[in-house]
Amino acid sequence: MKGMHIGLTALALAGTLAITAAAQWREQPAGSEDLSRPPLAKSETEGNILAVLDDLDRNQRRGMMNIPVEDGRLLRVLTESIGAKHVVELGTSNGYSGIWLCLALRSTGGKLTTYEIDAHRASLARENFKRAGVDNIVTLVEGDAHQEIKRLTEPIDLIFLDADKEGYVFYLKRLLPLVKPGGLIVAHNMRRPHADPRYLEAITTNPDLETIFLNMEDAGVAVTLKKR
Numbered sequence: 001m002k003g004m005h006i007g008l009t010a011l012a013l014a015g016t017l018a019i020t021a022a023a024q025w026r027e028q029p030a031g032s033e034d035l036s037r038p039p040l041a042k043s044e045t046e047g048n049i050l051a052v053l054d055d056l057d058r059n060q061r062r063g064m065m066n067i068p069v070e071d072g073r074l075l076r077v078l079t080e081s082i083g084a085k086h087v088v089e090l091g092t093s094n095g096y097s098g099i100w101l102c103l104a105l106r107s108t109g110g111k112l113t114t115y116e117i118d119a120h121r122a123s124l125a126r127e128n129f130k131r132a133g134v135d136n137i138v139t140l141v142e143g144d145a146h147q148e149i150k151r152l153t154e155p156i157d158l159i160f161l162d163a164d165k166e167g168y169v170f171y172l173k174r175l176l177p178l179v180k181p182g183g184l185i186v187a188h189n190m191r192r193p194h195a196d197p198r199y200l201e202a203i204t205t206n207p208d209l210e211t212i213f214l215n216m217e218d219a220g221v222a223v224t225l226k227k228r
């Protein structure tokens with residue numbers, strides 16, 4: 001009898017909690033719920049890469065100007081979904097965003113070319129690419145990307161712009177001819193610290209391009225499609 005009473009009390013409590021949770025869910029303004037969950041590893045290799053990213057996120061962000069985790073996940077989804085074979089990144093820093101790109105590139109059989117002007121950050125990136133086991137698909141070019149990208153001749157599936165903000169227009173003009181039709185140009189910091197108005201103009205007034213803005217509540221990302 002006593003056991004049955006406890007069972008009924010527990011049932012009533014569970015019911016109350018469920019009703020309260022449902023009421024709270026309804027009370028949140030539409031679109032404000034955080035529905036995301038941490039990424040789940042499908043394999044041991046993916047788990048190891050995610051573990052390195054998590055460690056960098058917790059312990060090596062200082063002075064590295066890394067993208068937020070959600071933008072890293074966005075890069076991975078975009079790169080993998082277009083089956084990118086060649087990604088070019090401007091602004092490697094310690095390799096954090098590059099490793100997100102590589103998470104996708106190891107599935108697509110692609111490779112990353114990434115540019116960094118700062119020797120200390122480039123050296124950390126080399127270590128981090130090795131730790132994540134993706135160094136075999138990365139070419140890290142140490143130097144001024146304004147000069148170094150002039151050597152690029154191979155077609156590009158996706159460009160990630162995250163170096164000097166005033167250089168975005170130059171990088172776009174120089175590299176757009178190499179981007180395959182159907183390829184993407186992803187640009188960071190469209191909201192914070194600020195976007196170059198000339199870059200915004202360039203990606204929103206060209207009929208060959210279609211641009212959307214994402215994650216604008218944070219640093220902000222522009223995703224630009226080079227139409228087929």
Ligand SMILES: C[S@@+](CC[C@H](N)C(=O)[O-])C[C@H]1O[C@@H](n2cnc3c(N)ncnc32)[C@H](O)[C@@H]1O
Pocket residue numbers: 064065066067090091092093094095096097098115116117118121143144145146162163164167
């Ligand atoms: C915002 S951080 C990049 C962060 C990185 N994408 C990440 O999320 O892990 C910008 C980087 O671009 C580099 N940078 C700035 N101007 C550059 C240039 N002209 N050529 C190459 N790298 C440059 C800086 O040294 C810095 O490490």
